[in-house]
Amino acid sequence: MLDLKLVRQNPQAVADQLAKRHFDFDVDGFLSLDEARKQADIESQNLLAERKQASKKIGELVKGGMPIDEAKASVNATLAKIEEQLSELTSKAKAAQETLDDLMAGIPNIPHPDVPEGKDEADNLEILRWGEPKSFDFEVKDHVDVGENLGGLDFDVAAKLTGSRFSVMRGEIARMHRALIQFMLNTHIGQHDYTEVYVPYMVNKDSLRGTGQLPKFEEDLFKLEGDQEYYLIPTAEVPVTNLLRDTIVEAADMEKGLRFVCHTPCFRSEAGSYGRDTRGMIRQHQFEKVELVQLVKPADSEAALEALTGHAEAILQQLELPYRKVLLCGGDIGFSSRKTYDLEVWLPAQNQYREISSCSNFGDFQARRMLARWRNPETNKPEYLHTLNGSALAVGRTLVAILENYQQADGSVVVPEVLKPYMQCDVIK
């Protein structure tokens, strides 16, 4: 959610900045809505004030010994008018407020000035490349062939159990998948100073509104049947960031910022991506992810994004997987994000870099929706925190990258050095 005051003060500037994301902000529409809201608000407030005065007067008269009916009769003219208009005016004011709220909830975050102009992912700005894509002296197989030949990946049986876009893993590949989770968690806890959290995998609407998945992106989510309106989480970002919803953090607890790491499964409907990545593990309805979440003082968020992205990069580096880092352009950046780096890992079978992590600074956009605040000692007032998160990493895609980058001519897969302590073999064959 954008700051209403900011939008009000300079709607055209807001519209200009949102144009970078190709979001069309209707300035005149906003202004007339806001004006209508204000009028309705003032009218109903004035009437409420009259009612309050009248009631007070009756109270005084009754206290002074006058019978209630007589007291009411003495202020009757006012009461009749209030009776007549109040419910109409208050519901009008409420409706106007709701219309404005809906509009505000649908406006994406203002992109950071660093965010490059652009229409889609082709316009993202490459920041760096790390590692050399290995050259193979045999024909590389994609992860599906590698995994199936080793008997460790099975998409057909997953389709039988559930449907498309699910997978079953077996043996050393299943173990490596689990090893990746442990390795990532241990690294972030031990080397990057994050606190591990365990959270629910189902959340309510308030949480999804807080991080921005609702109201706009309901079709991306799996909603549960039943009395409760629960949704499967599309990312740990939702429950973990919402830990601080409706909370005021004391300044002393904010010195280092709040840093959480969390492993969860993620569930995504992938509506609207029917033709894409249908083969293999790249795009699944269910996948595991290790997520980093930070809540920091506003002044710290830009540095925090660089640090957090570095923490995700460290995983790729320790796994010795070549990757590149790109800064998302205005057309590709997510709804709630102010600035996003994607990390793309090299997939030799696809002969291209593919997204494996997305690290974003949301500024106060989510915090304002969530009422996540800290008490600024300079003003002694609660102020919004800044929120950040990033995948570090998407586990399924990391496994894909290892199967492809570490494959050998005989179909076996070398276990990356840092995973060996978690495995019972050096080579999967």
Add this chain to the structure above:
RNA sequence: GGAGGGGUGGCAGAGUGGUUGAAUGCACCGGUCUUGAAAACCGGCGUGGGUUAACGCCCACCCAGGGUUCAAAUCCCUGCCCCUCCGCCA
């Protein structure tokens, strides 16, 4: 699933229809006192919205949503959450 008890400001905790946005204590901020600190004393101290050049003034908010009433933290209904006991259970 059955039976009861609760949800009030950062925290604890009063308040059962009338000038209560809310007593009191703790915490916090400022001041007096002190060489300094503590103690003591004095004062301040919720959030959101509107209006104002500003002081200020106005409205809303005592879990949420409805209702009764001239008037609701207080009464009624529904929902959510928490606690205690019983049953069931990984």
